[in-house]
Amino acid sequence: MSIFFFLVSFLMFFFLVLGLICPKAAIYWGDKSKRSRKKVLLYHGTGMLLSFILFVLFLPELTPEEREALAQEQIIKAEQKAEQDKLDEAKRIEEVQLAEAEKAENERIKEAEKSEQKRLAAQEKLEKEKKAAKEARLKEEAEQQKLEEADLLEEKSRQIIKEQARGVEYESLARNPDTHVGKIVVFQGQVVQVVEDGNDVLFLVDTYFDQNFGYDGDTVYLTYEREDGEMRILEGDLINLYGEYQGLVSYETIWGQQVTIPQIQASFIEMTEWVY
Structure with a gap:
């Protein structure tokens, strides 16, 4: 049922x-x-x-015989488990004693080895310190020399770019872009917008100067890869820019207008001040 x-x-x-x-x-x-x-x-x-x-x-329901058999089976299992637990405990104690004796012997041997190693290590450390001090001094001198050479090379490179740079009228770049593509040009202007993506920086720079209103108009699209640790250029900064003319570039303003202006890939940028 x-x-x-x-x-x-x-x-x-x-x-x-x-x-x-x-x-x-x-x-x-x-x-x-x-x-x-x-x-x-x-x-x-x-x-x-x-x-x-x-x-x-x-x-x-279980019969009395089945209940008795079940109880007897449980008693036998309990006795077997108790006996096995005793054997396991005795084995565990023996293993612990053997492990402790082995550990004590290993520690004695290690202690003797450590004493010898300390003596050798102290001698080796002294020799390494002398060698490291000498290498550090030589390395410092070499790095200083490299920095000086790099500064001289960078200054020489900038000087060459300045000598190659030509002042070109903004209108000429806009009207005849193909004539000037690939040439090194120089402009002075004021940064009106900065967009950064890591070390890749985009500037919009006004290059037309008015005595009454300052820099306003004749905007160039300036791209620049800033070096690590180089000072950031912010909106409103006055700069001298030297770079390769890339032609015209079109972009959409925040008002949705399509604008086409000259693009320059800057080789380097110098901060400057207002000159009246």
């Missing part, structure tokens, strides 16, 4: 799950429009609960 109620309980569970997914597939009676998950829970949920309770109630 308990098996029968278990099967009924399992069947009710199956229809409960099926009904929660599709109520019409689990209820075959009544108005189709009223077959809902709520009724699935009411019918199949209640049926599953009742059949499971009956399954538990009809479970067969």
